[in-house]
Amino acid sequence: MPTFAELDLDQRVQQALTESGYESPSPIQEQTIPLLLEGRDVLGLAQTGTGKTAAFALPVLSNIDLKVTKPQALVLAPTRELAIQVSEAFHKYAANLPGFNVLPIYGGTSYGPQLSGLRRGAHVVVGTPGRVIDHLEKGSLDLSGLTNLVLDEADEMLRMGFIEDVEKILQSVPSSRQVALFSATMPQGIRKITQNYLNNPAEISVKTKTSTATNIHQRYVPVRGGNKMDALTRILEVEPFDAMIVFVRTKQLTEELAEKLKARGLAAAAINGDIAQAQRERTIGQLRDGKIDILVATDVAARGLDVERISHVFNYDIPHDTESYVHRVGRTGRAGRSGEAILFVSPRERHLLRAIEKATRQSIEQMELPTIEAVNERRLAKFAQNITETLAKGNLEVFQELVREYEQNNDVSATEIAAALASMAQGDRPLLLEAEPEPQRRDNAAFQPNGSDTETYRVEVGRRNRVTPRALVGALANEGGVSSKHIGHIDIRNEHTLIELPADLPEDLLGKLRNTQVAGRGLKITRADGEIISRRPRRPARSGGERDNKPRPHRKGGQTRAPQGRTDGPRREFRHSGA
16 A cells, blocks of 8 residues: 655655654555656545645645745635635645635625735635635736646536536636646536536546445434534433443534533543544553543544544544545444444534445434433433432431431421422532423514424516525525524526525514515515525526526626626526524
């Protein structure tokens, strides 16, 4: 098996890999890195989770000129989540390159920090196509010095309707640039890009072998980000487990989550890349010996961890690539034993769940969040069990005498004394959970959904009315008090629009929204009754009601993008970000 040391990478990049514990390249890395270091264009066919990010990031970093502050490499990614993930990978691999800067740019956030970062200078820019186009049109992104262009998950960009933006960017960069295109599939649109914009590319195809063991029971829980801690606590109280690893995305969250779990009386500890090896080994030893039951970890920190006690793996943060998911889940169900894997999935992360199921070729079943009644039943049973175990231990004579004396001297029953002692032992934490009161929505108060379920709604304004996503979001927020973070995909069609909203919108709010005017027409909002939001935007019909299949040139302005406040969603489908 080859090693990274044999791939002729920059020694500082090689050192960062060694420090991170990487030794052998994956097949896509082994075949791609030498070609990119030679300056060849590359077409890589590989699924998510095969190590594509390192395959293009390591050669880029090995050839970077740190003295040049204009962008030398541009990575296009279909989603903000992937853009952030790729940026973090560049940071990790460039740990020993002093002064190196990578800047993620994507829609749904303020331009200010991105403009400041571009003014300061970035060696590598990682962006979604829509926001990259915006910066090019504003003149804030200078690609005149670009030497490397990477198209990551190109088929996903095609599916989301970004292909015209991608072509425009390809036409805006120097002709001498090197291009690396990675795609899981090769539809006609991607083949056309390859033929038109890549120079005699080397084609590399890697079959994914990612799969999870059949002895691991996999479940997911739909939950919104703000409710994760409450949901995790409920599951931990009801789900029987021996030991568990809870995976999170950042080092900081390992510490925060471990502290919150300890405050709830759970034996938890954190490990991450900043923890010294000796401390890491002590913590894992405590997990193995039963002194702690929950380990909160990042992917890197848990690499190679094998503890027989681990019955559960909990994905508090869903991983962005299937390889990470497979590695995480593989920490349980070792040596033929059965294991449990639980995954939190927010409405915006459902596409990642689908990608995991597709790559692992296994279905992940939905798990219902334990009810308050189930949690309280479990707490009462545990309370009674603790009493029984304490009585069985004996040696209670001193306490029995104290209770008898107190009972006689204060004319208080033994039952009342026992209740007071139990309250003292319980402390400030209530023994039983209480249902949160139903929020009372005032006319001008923001609507708060009770659950994480969403539903598709239909409004009777569409492309022919020149409606924009911004106008629709404004109407829902201003007239109905629906927070932008609760608005999902918006699919604008010719005569109407489909919008993902919370499933429990009350009838009085719907009645109010039906009369709300947008683009000079009433929304007339209704539940969509089975209509499906299209993930692939449709071309608008011609004025005569017919379509033609001829390719159309890119057009500026509102004809192809929502004016001004454009977002990085598909052409005719808007994915609102509450970030």
